Amino acid sequence: AEQCESVLATDISAEVLARHQHILQQRGWSHIQLRQGDALNLGTLAPDTYDTVVINSVVQYFPNVQYLDKVLAQLLPAIAAGGTILLGDIRNLDLLTAHVTAIEQSHLGEQRISVGTIA
Incomplete structure (x- = not known):
């Protein structure tokens, strides 16, 4: 994901997405969008x-x-x-x-x- 221009990642679990959002913020990866569904x-x-x-x-x-x-x-x-x-x-x-x-x-x-x- 680090080498991609943009990423849309999806998961059904809000908890999983929240954990990953925290990781993305720590790494400064603003090019990755998380979506629940x-x-x-x-x-x-x-x-x-x-x-x-x-x-x-x-x-x-x-x-x-x-x-x-x-x-x-x-x-x-x-x-x-x-x-x-x-x-x-x-x-x-x-x-x-x-x-x-x-x-x-x-x-x-x-x-x-x-x-x-x-x-």
Whole structure:
């Protein structure tokens, strides 16, 4: 954020934003604007303004894919030509069983589960 010309950061939590506002003031970073709201209530976003939008580690908390579609539809007009939307840390539910199995196996330490044991 320090190297950016301007940043708009959003969060649903007023407490989190207050903490970050304090940090921004300590660092003298006046080019960063904080805004409270959920992903569908970001307020007015000027068209063709942002070169990068980062949605990281929050999509898994969206209620469904339709919500994500609405969020992206709201953001697209605000992205400048050649801009980028980065969606990070998205879970693939097709891998949920493998993920849970790996977690359970890690808790077993040296013991391992065989297919015969599970069946």
